[in-house]
Amino acid sequence: MKTLIIIPAYNEASVIFTTLKELKAFLAKAYAADILVVNDGSTDATVDEAARAGVAVVTHILNRGLGGAIGTGLAYARKHKYELAVTFDADGQHEPNDIPTILEPITAGRADVVIGSRFADPSKEMPLDRKVLLRISNLLTYILFGAYTTDSLSGFRAFNKKAINGIEIKTERMEVSNELFSEIKRLKLRLSEVPIRVIYTDYSRSKGQTNTNGINIVFKLLLRLFR
Numbered sequence: 001m002k003t004l005i006i007i008p009a010y011n012e013a014s015v016i017f018t019t020l021k022e023l024k025a026f027l028a029k030a031y032a033a034d035i036l037v038v039n040d041g042s043t044d045a046t047v048d049e050a051a052r053a054g055v056a057v058v059t060h061i062l063n064r065g066l067g068g069a070i071g072t073g074l075a076y077a078r079k080h081k082y083e084l085a086v087t088f089d090a091d092g093q094h095e096p097n098d099i100p101t102i103l104e105p106i107t108a109g110r111a112d113v114v115i116g117s118r119f120a121d122p123s124k125e126m127p128l129d130r131k132v133l134l135r136i137s138n139l140l141t142y143i144l145f146g147a148y149t150t151d152s153l154s155g156f157r158a159f160n161k162k163a164i165n166g167i168e169i170k171t172e173r174m175e176v177s178n179e180l181f182s183e184i185k186r187l188k189l190r191l192s193e194v195p196i197r198v199i200y201t202d203y204s205r206s207k208g209q210t211n212t213n214g215i216n217i218v219f220k221l222l223l224r225l226f227r
Contacts, residue, residue, distance in 0.1 A: 001083040001105065003033035004101070006073030008066055009090040013045040016090050020053035023088070026096035033099070036076055037090070038069040066155075067176030071169035078164055085159045094156050098196045102158045111192035113164045113184055115149055116156030118198050137178065147181040147191060156196050163189055 027033050035055040039047045041063035042198055050057045060073060070087060077085040084103060105111035141152040152163050167183045169176060184191050
């Protein structure tokens with residue numbers, strides 16, 4: 001099935017070439033897919049490093065945030081008629097080997113959207129601060145959207161064609177991770193989870209879903225709950 005790997009990237013010049021090199025090496029031997037980097041208004045050499053890796057790149061002139069980048073990636077997938085799409089972090093947190101695992105519930109016909117969960121396997125270690133924020137976010141996601149998930153803030157996800165064509169992203173920033181569950185409920189999409197491995201480094205912890213971002217998202221969800 002025609003598959004697109006969507007990689008949102010903002011100021012990832014120091015790591016994105018290595019991430020893309022490892023991803024391309026895996027895809028060349030194990031799974032055929034195209035790669036799209038959504039350069040989200042980076043002010044460093046992210047776009048040059050992505051181009052050096054030989055992948056497709058689309059660029060936002062201004063930094064729009066994770067929601068804007070995912071929305072652009074899904075719009076690209078719709079335009080180019082991809083049947084499957086995967087969101088994958090630029091900072092080296094995710095393992096390319098997990099791509100077939102996250103796609104399997106879709107290709108087997110059991111799901112429309114799959115979340116790669118850091119909590120699905122209890123034996124996997126996660127920093128305590130991240131674990132607390134995720135549990136709060138998971139609870140609020142269930143209360144607000146009626147969708148149970150063990151990892152509402154995961155950046156590793158897979159979508160089938162129905163989800164690609166139906167999901168409408170309206171938020172621009174990190175809260176897109178929770179908004180997706182609202183879209184899953186609205187469209188009556190089948191949701192599944194699979195365990196994934198995550199590589200935590202000082203760099204990855206400083207990028208993407210930081211503790212400050214997580215607190216902001218939880219605060220916004222609480223505001224929505226009490227409106």
